[in-house]
Amino acid sequence: MATPRQQLVNEADPPSTTPYEPPARDTSRCKLGVKDLSFYYGSFQALHNIGIDITRNKITAFIGPSGCGKSTFLRTMNRMNETVRNTRVEGEILLDGENILKMDVTDVRRRVGMVFQKSNPFPKTIFDNVAYGLRVNGVRNQSVVEEAVEKSLERAALWAEVKDKLNKPASALSGGQQQRLCIARALAVEPEVLLLDEPCSALDPIATRKIEDLLFEIKSLTTIVIVTHNMQQAARLADYTGFFLMGKLIEFDDTRKIFQNPSVKETEDYVTGRFG
Amino acid sequence: MVMTISPKRKLVNSLMLSLSAVCTVLVIGVLFFILGYLLYHGARSLNFQFFTSLPKPSGETGGGMANAIVGSFKVLLVATLIGVPLGFLAGVYLAEYSGKTFAFVLRYVIDLLNGVPSIVIGIVAYALVVRPMKHFSALAGGVALGIMMIPIAVRTTEEFLRAVPNALREGSLALGATKAKTIFSVVVPAAISGLISGLMLNLARVAGETAPLLFTALGNMFWSRGWTEPIATLPVMIYNYAIAPDEDLHQQAWAAGFVLLALVLAVNVTAKMIIMRGPAASRR
Numbered sequence: 001m002a003t004p005r006q007q008l009v010n011e012a013d014p015p016s017t018t019p020y021e022p023p024a025r026d027t028s029r030c031k032l033g034v035k036d037l038s039f040y041y042g043s044f045q046a047l048h049n050i051g052i053d054i055t056r057n058k059i060t061a062f063i064g065p066s067g068c069g070k071s072t073f074l075r076t077m078n079r080m081n082e083t084v085r086n087t088r089v090e091g092e093i094l095l096d097g098e099n100i101l102k103m104d105v106t107d108v109r110r111r112v113g114m115v116f117q118k119s120n121p122f123p124k125t126i127f128d129n130v131a132y133g134l135r136v137n138g139v140r141n142q143s144v145v146e147e148a149v150e151k152s153l154e155r156a157a158l159w160a161e162v163k164d165k166l167n168k169p170a171s172a173l174s175g176g177q178q179q180r181l182c183i184a185r186a187l188a189v190e191p192e193v194l195l196l197d198e199p200c201s202a203l204d205p206i207a208t209r210k211i212e213d214l215l216f217e218i219k220s221l222t223t224i225v226i227v228t229h230n231m232q233q234a235a236r237l238a239d240y241t242g243f244f245l246m247g248k249l250i251e252f253d254d255t256r257k258i259f260q261n262p263s264v265k266e267t268e269d270y271v272t273g274r275f276g
Numbered sequence: 277m278v279m280t281i282s283p284k285r286k287l288v289n290s291l292m293l294s295l296s297a298v299c300t301v302l303v304i305g306v307l308f309f310i311l312g313y314l315l316y317h318g319a320r321s322l323n324f325q326f327f328t329s330l331p332k333p334s335g336e337t338g339g340g341m342a343n344a345i346v347g348s349f350k351v352l353l354v355a356t357l358i359g360v361p362l363g364f365l366a367g368v369y370l371a372e373y374s375g376k377t378f379a380f381v382l383r384y385v386i387d388l389l390n391g392v393p394s395i396v397i398g399i400v401a402y403a404l405v406v407r408p409m410k411h412f413s414a415l416a417g418g419v420a421l422g423i424m425m426i427p428i429a430v431r432t433t434e435e436f437l438r439a440v441p442n443a444l445r446e447g448s449l450a451l452g453a454t455k456a457k458t459i460f461s462v463v464v465p466a467a468i469s470g471l472i473s474g475l476m477l478n479l480a481r482v483a484g485e486t487a488p489l490l491f492t493a494l495g496n497m498f499w500s501r502g503w504t505e506p507i508a509t510l511p512v513m514i515y516n517y518a519i520a521p522d523e524d525l526h527q528q529a530w531a532a533g534f535v536l537l538a539l540v541l542a543v544n545v546t547a548k549m550i551i552m553r554g555p556a557a558s559r560r
Contacts, residue, residue: 078450080446080449080450083445083446083449085375106452106453106454107452108452109449109450109451109452110451110452113450113451114446114450116443116446116447116450118443120441120443120444120446120447121447122444122447122448122462122465122466123444123462123465123466124465132448132451132453132461132462133451133452133453136448136451136452136453136454136457136461137451137452182447185447185451186450186451189451189452
């Protein structure tokens with residue numbers, strides 16, 4: 001007997017509803033505007049004509065079952081997917097109106113920071129981890145670097161715990177601390193957008209709570225986009241939530257609306273736990 | 277049908293087991309046998325003088341191989357300066373930049389180079405360095421050994437860089453670092469213990485090479501000044517002394533063999549220890 005999930009996947013046609021279309025652009029609120037974005041791994045199309053406006057200084061979450069394209073979508077927004085061979089992107093991603101696909105890639109990545117699923121501190125000291133982004137972007141002045149490192153660690157709610165061991169290797173920190181270190185490292189270059197790819201999936205509830213709290217704190221500084229497979233996390237954190245299914249953005253709206261009164265049946269099935 | 281194990285099958289089984297056990301012990305024993313044998317024959321010449329004096333003129337007993345010990349290090353230094361940068365950068369290219377097809381071809385070519393007999397590489401160094409310079413030299417010996425170091429340098433660099441988790445590369449790129457910056461500031465430091473031990477194993481491998489040095493470094497009974505004079509090395513010294521018609525020289529050859537083997541073993545063991553401690557330190 002087929003489960004609802006299988007029925008959905010087995011359908012020859014994509015979900016019956018038309019994909020989400022963004023309303024008329026309001027450039028003052030829109031930080032990242034995505035227009036008609038498609039992405040291919042070889043001949044496999046992983047993203048289908050995504051269109052969305054991501055609002056400045058808000059937290060936007062993307063949810064969806066595994067393999068639905070939400071991480072791929074996140075990784076197109078700082079052009080990280082270009083490091084994967086044999087991929088192709090179509091459409092536009094506008095950062096304050098400028099198409100990032102036509103910008104210098106290192107410039108894009110400095111302005112659009114990223115935190116990964118598994119914490120990936122460099123095999124360097126705590127200080128050098130946070131200073132790395134500044135140094136590769138040409139900041140040579142030691143006192144400027146020191147100031148930025150302290151500020152970033154404070155924003156990542158890690159300063160109190162590491163201020164006495166800045167010269168210890170980052171590997172000496174706990175898993176949750178390492179992830180906050182990675183957030184501090186990303187914040188140090190003062191990105192305009194911060195992308196987080198399931199940042200808490202490897203962490204316990206206490207470490208997760210700390211990260212959610214700090215994301216709340218820093219959203220006044222930067223626009224936050226988070227991919228999560230944890231729906232409660234999206235509901236707690238996000239101002240806006242988008243639901244992905246099979247490479248399509250099915251619905252995008254206020255988080256409250258998505259979780260309490262979604263307008264598309266697939267969204268409702270997913271957020272009520274009927275599949276995925 | 278009732279199946280029983282016949283006495284003959286049991287006998288064959290235990291025979292095979294004991295045979296392979298004996299062979300294993302023999303294999304392990306070979307190293308200790310060689311070490312002991314060298315020590316037994318060379319012990320009398322293995323004294324303080326051996327490490328500090330020059331060889332005595334033929335006919336006189338005593339003397340040492342100070343010049344050959346220093347010479348070996350000098351030739352190895354030249355070899356390292358030639359072979360390691362070339363091999364390292366090619367390995368970086370192989371691990372970080374090249375596409376699948378080209379990497380396959382490159383790897384195959386490097387394996388072929390690794391299979392070139394050392395005497396042939398000696399001839400090449402002779403033609404490229406000795407002939408134009410018109411005399412044998414430390415430089416020529418270093419070029420020969422340097423060429424021999426390239427394949428292992430490429431492959432160990434590639435192997436250890438590939439072992440670095442991709443998450444580190446992405447973390448660096450995501451901060452706006454260029455690919456080159458990422459490789460040299462994050463990937464290489466993460467692999468550094470492996471790279472160093474790979475270099476040491478590579479050195480240990482070529483330290484005992486004799487054939488390519490015979491007509492490049494040649495040998496020298498005195499101190500060799502600079503880098504363009506013929507120079508004594510331990511392997512060539514062993515060769516020359518071993519075929520000399522003099523019991524005292526034979527003993528010195530045994531002693532030199534022991535010193536060479538001890539050096540190579542020490543380097544090997546240190547490298548293995550770095551590798552064993554390396555992953556824990558670099559991966560986390």
